[in-house]
Amino acid sequence: MELTTLEQHALLAIVALHPDAYGISIQDHIGRIAGYEPPIGSIYAALDRLEEKGFVRSKQGEATRERGGRRKLHFLITAPGRRALIGSLNAVSSLGRAARLQEVLA
Amino acid sequence: MSANDQDDVICHFAGHGELYLRQLHVIRARWDETLIHARTPCGIAIVTPLQLNILDRRLPAAKPVTVANPPKFFDFCIPLLLSGPKAEGLLQCLDERFERDCALYGVARARWMYRGSALRSLWPLLRRVVARAIKKAVVLEVIRRFFS
Numbered sequence: 653m654e655l656t657t658l659e660q661h662a663l664l665a666i667v668a669l670h671p672d673a674y675g676i677s678i679q680d681h682i683g684r685i686a687g688y689e690p691p692i693g694s695i696y697a698a699l700d701r702l703e704e705k706g707f708v709r710s711k712q713g714e715a716t717r718e719r720g721g722r723r724k725l726h727f728l729i730t731a732p733g734r735r736a737l738i739g740s741l742n743a744v745s746s747l748g749r750a751a752r753l754q755e756v757l758a
Numbered sequence: 759m760s761a762n763d764q765d766d767v768i769c770h771f772a773g774h775g776e777l778y779l780r781q782l783h784v785i786r787a788r789w790d791e792t793l794i795h796a797r798t799p800c801g802i803a804i805v806t807p808l809q810l811n812i813l814d815r816r817l818p819a820a821k822p823v824t825v826a827n828p829p830k831f832f833d834f835c836i837p838l839l840l841s842g843p844k845a846e847g848l849l850q851c852l853d854e855r856f857e858r859d860c861a862l863y864g865v866a867r868a869r870w871m872y873r874g875s876a877l878r879s880l881w882p883l884l885r886r887v888v889a890r891a892i893k894k895a896v897v898l899e900v901i902r903r904f905f906s
Binding site: 675676679693694696697710722723724 | 840841843844846847848849850851852853854855875876878879880881882883885886
């Protein structure tokens, strides 16, 4: 099943941040590594889609000290999610090879 | 004020305001030219230099001037567009970012940044809700035509 770029980046961030992947940490990670910061709502929309597809599951954490003691929502990648991510990354890599990207960009 | 003055005020605040800090359960305090921003579990408490004097005299009536919270409007909007735990998670993220911005830029600017960030977050969520509604409407229409 295909993944959008943001879904792909969010899944990679979840894997990298495991087990502390939640909205802000995912946003910061993408901003730090990929150089752009998607709105937090876009990240939640992407995570909602991924959860519907069964690629991630969410787990509520402890209440935080921020206003109202709201709980963080942590995200974990599932086995189908891992497979989809690897498939998607392989597809991007194969397309890059097929376009002879290294030669074109050199 | 010089850097030494700043250090003095911080030490002064930490030393004489100990009881006050304990009462508020302050997590972190930051000083700028006119105000002390003290982070508490319920928001940012802003302590004026006048209250520093109060603390200095160890008077019992030292209370924060205001407790800064982000705009409440989005507490109502976001749960309309996301399911319960996800809405709570998103609001927690916005609050966390607000706290960070308060410490970095001050409360007034952090409020504007919160509004901007929340508004930019509403659009993708709204788009998703509308797309879902259209999908449901199309399915219902197909079923209705099939049986009519």
